[in-house]
Amino acid sequence: MKNDFGKVAVLFGGNSAEREVSLNSGNAVLNALIRGGVDAHGIDPKFNDISQIKAQGFERAFIVLHGRGGEDGVIQGFLSALNIPFTGSDVSSSAIGMDKAKTKQIWQCYGLPTANYQIIVKENFESASAADILEQLSGAVMVKPIHEGSSIGMAKAENPEQLIAALEEAFKFDDKVLLESWITGDEFTVSMLNGKALPAVSMKTTNQFYDYQAKYQSTETQYLCPCGLSDEELTELNLLAEEAFKTIGCSGWGRVDFMRDSDKNWYLLEVNTVPGMTETSLVPKAAKEAGISFDQLVLDILKQTL
Incomplete structure (x- = not known):
């Protein structure tokens, strides 16, 4: 195995708001590779x-950097310039996948289902418009920083005061914020490996939605796999x-998140090109x-670099 892979850099941590999650994922991946006899x-x-990664003799990289700098095409571009093979999606698909608005726009162009939305730019937002925005988006919205993951900065808003407060919090993480019409229903995720879907997972939480606390801190969040859906x-x-x-151009491995409303309609939420990789994360489940x-x-993920 060492001869196949050579010296492998496991990139994790970084400087994004998802640093702590990335440290946990990276350590799990690193330990698994070492157990497998890889010089990781x-x-x-x-x-x-x-910048010294090439000079230090690394022949390939396993990217476990979540968020900006690791999931947005930056590290992918750097490694491409050094001609070092890396796990996961390429530069352009990573950049698009990190941008929730661009992802939704592409899905819309292909006729794929996604919730109604608006993009709010910090410098252009006026508090007086909050009521009109809510009315245009069916009265309740999910507030999401466009370039963050792990549910960081996300909140539900059902009235103008809540929307203004949620936007102020989201603007701490991003100058652009996505507002989606609120979908009442169940959340599912489908992990991808070599372009094919792995068994779907359904997430159940007592929180308003599957937020950071439900993902990483709660002991009450339920993960159902099998997820309870019929074969059809x-x-x-x-x-x-x-x-x-495929429409985002992603490859290798990743994860696609969904909501399903009470009428059993599917809505795409986002694509994750470097999902969590602790032993209890969704892709391993x-x-x-x-x-x-x-x-x-x-x-199997590292083999994609050969």
């Missing part, structure tokens, strides 16, 4: 000079996930249901 080394761009519904969901992944251990999953 952890590299944290916050403290390590990654699963086929529909998997085909939609594969199409959504899906892989386990497919009979793929965590260590094998990590090796």
Whole structure:
């Protein structure tokens, strides 16, 4: 295995708002590679000079950097310039996938289902318009910083005061914020490996939505895999996930998130090109249901660089 992969850099940590999640994911991946006999080394761009990665003899990179600088095409472009193979999607699809607005616009162009939305730019927002915005988006919205993940800066708003407060908080993370019509229903996620869907996972939380606390801190969040859908519904969901992944240009591995309303209509939420990779994260849960251990999953992802 060492001969196949050579010296591998596991890139994690970084400087984004998702640093803590990335540290957990990166350490899990690094330990799995070492257990598999791979000559893997952890590299944290916050403290390590990654401009020396080529000179240090690294032959490929496993990217486990979440958020800006790692999931937005920046590190992908850097590695491409050094001619170092890396895991996951390429520069352009990573950049698009990190931008929730551009992702939705592309999906709309392909006729794929996604909720009604508006893009709010910090410098142009006027508090007096909050009531009109809510009316245009069916009275309740999900507020999302466009370039953040892990539900950072997200909130539900049902009245002008809540919307103004949620936007003020979201603007701390991003100058552009996405407002989506609120969807009441169940949340699902479909992990992708080599362009194919793994078993879907359904997330159940007592919170208003599947937020940061529900993802990383709560002991009450439920993860259902099998997710409870019929074979016909699963086929529909998997085909939609594969199409959504492909239209953004993503490759290798990743995750596509969905909502399904009370009328059983599917809505695409976003694509994740570097999802969480702790042993209890969603992609490993899906892989386990497919009979793929965590260590094998990590090796399968790294094999994409050969």
